[in-house]
Amino acid sequence: MARTGRRPGNQDTREAIIAAAREAFAEKGYDRASIRAIATGAGVDPALVHHYFGTKDQLFLATVNAPIDPAQILPRVLDGSTEELPERLVRTFLSVWDHPVSGPAAVALLRSGLQHDWSARMLREFLTTRVIRRVISQLQLDPAEAPLRGSLVATQMIGLGLIRYVLKVEPLAAAPPEVVVAAVAPTIHRYLLEPLDVPAASIP
Amino acid sequence: MARTGRRPGNQDTREAIIAAAREAFAEKGYDRASIRAIATGAGVDPALVHHYFGTKDQLFLATVNAPIDPAQILPRVLDGSTEELPERLVRTFLSVWDHPVSGPAAVALLRSGLQHDWSARMLREFLTTRVIRRVISQLQLDPAEAPLRGSLVATQMIGLGLIRYVLKVEPLAAAPPEVVVAAVAPTIHRYLLEPLDVPAASIP
Numbered sequence: 001m002a003r004t005g006r007r008p009g010n011q012d013t014r015e016a017i018i019a020a021a022r023e024a025f026a027e028k029g030y031d032r033a034s035i036r037a038i039a040t041g042a043g044v045d046p047a048l049v050h051h052y053f054g055t056k057d058q059l060f061l062a063t064v065n066a067p068i069d070p071a072q073i074l075p076r077v078l079d080g081s082t083e084e085l086p087e088r089l090v091r092t093f094l095s096v097w098d099h100p101v102s103g104p105a106a107v108a109l110l111r112s113g114l115q116h117d118w119s120a121r122m123l124r125e126f127l128t129t130r131v132i133r134r135v136i137s138q139l140q141l142d143p144a145e146a147p148l149r150g151s152l153v154a155t156q157m158i159g160l161g162l163i164r165y166v167l168k169v170e171p172l173a174a175a176p177p178e179v180v181v182a183a184v185a186p187t188i189h190r191y192l193l194e195p196l197d198v199p200a201a202s203i204p
Numbered sequence: 205m206a207r208t209g210r211r212p213g214n215q216d217t218r219e220a221i222i223a224a225a226r227e228a229f230a231e232k233g234y235d236r237a238s239i240r241a242i243a244t245g246a247g248v249d250p251a252l253v254h255h256y257f258g259t260k261d262q263l264f265l266a267t268v269n270a271p272i273d274p275a276q277i278l279p280r281v282l283d284g285s286t287e288e289l290p291e292r293l294v295r296t297f298l299s300v301w302d303h304p305v306s307g308p309a310a311v312a313l314l315r316s317g318l319q320h321d322w323s324a325r326m327l328r329e330f331l332t333t334r335v336i337r338r339v340i341s342q343l344q345l346d347p348a349e350a351p352l353r354g355s356l357v358a359t360q361m362i363g364l365g366l367i368r369y370v371l372k373v374e375p376l377a378a379a380p381p382e383v384v385v386a387a388v389a390p391t392i393h394r395y396l397l398e399p400l401d402v403p404a405a406s407i408p
Binding site for chain 1: 314315317319324331332336351352355356358362363367368371372373375376378379380382387388390391394395400401402403406408
């Protein structure tokens with residue numbers, strides 16, 4: 001492919017870092033991938049990784065092509081009463097996906113995330129470390145149940161994104177946000193805050 | 205691509221029919237696509253379409269590469285008390301996705317369904333006409349709410365398939381079926397059988 005950027009040298013370096021980061025995050029997961037190892041993989045100094053991408057967090061978001069940094073919008077979900085957190089979660093999710101810029105980017109992230117094993121691992125890391133873990137860490141949950149509750153919330157939210165925005169199944173695709181919030185928030189409420197009637201010993 | 209089949213002529217005809225069917229189902233939807241129009245698109249006699257693929261139903265299943273004919277397993281969901289239908293739905297869904305043959309095929313259907321606009325339309329047609337519509341038609345639901353209820357069930361089930369089998373988010377990926385049934389069936393119960401607290405006038 002012809003290089004058309006103004007600064008091809010820098011562009012090459014950025015791409016090498018992104019490629020090394022993608023490999024590291026997909027293979028080791030977010031927590032165990034280090035900036036040092038990514039820099040070595042890209043053949044550059046770790047300082048250069050920080051120079052181009054900032055923190056490991058920011059590098060990860062650039063690597064998955066995240067439409068938005070969850071850290072910026074999660075306060076809208078987490079601030080306020082726990083009882084109403086499910087409603088705020090669904091409402092905030094819809095505001096991202098209904099938005100003319102971040103919406104199509106979210107659809108692209110979901111679509112591309114499912115195409116390869118490595119991209120699926122990246123999407124999983126994104127969901128678990130950027131979103132699920134941060135939401136459940138704010139709640140006083142039984143540690144034996146918290147990860148299961150988090151992954152149940154993920155099933156409902158990613159399924160909502162898929163049916164409403166990717167497959168566009170009606171009438172959900174055209175439903176006003178208030179209808180979706182009223183229908184789905186009680187599910188999130190149960191997954192996060194109500195008894196699950198699942199014996200703790202049977203949770204992996 | 206080199207043709208290696210034993211009967212290249214027949215294979216060509218089959219492929220031409222599949223290609224025409226894919227276009228017709230994606231563009232017009234299952235209901236409005238006709239065998240006659242598909243035959244014309246493939247340049248063959250309608251009788252040949254029936255000869256190779258049987259009914260329109262069977263042609264559709266071949267075209268989407270369905271891992272299993274929903275009509276064969278839906279009785280396992282529909283037969284029995286309405287009250288326990290949600291449990292049977294989740295249990296049957298898991299039995300398809302946990303199965304060593306139909307499971308990977310279901311993952312492939314979901315993955316490939318999201319890659320293109322036309323395949324997304326095919327997957328939507330598959331979900332709505334083969335599964336959702338058949339389940340909700342068995343229940344005594346308010347017609348103003350039934351389609352919304354059906355699409356809500358779809359969000360939960362497709363999200364479960366995605367998180368457990370494609371992204372493999374733990375602990376849900378490794379959870380025994382009974383845990384998943386206990387956790388998810390109440391959601392399906394609410395979407396199908398309980399008040400949604402959504403004003404009917406606001407449903408599209």
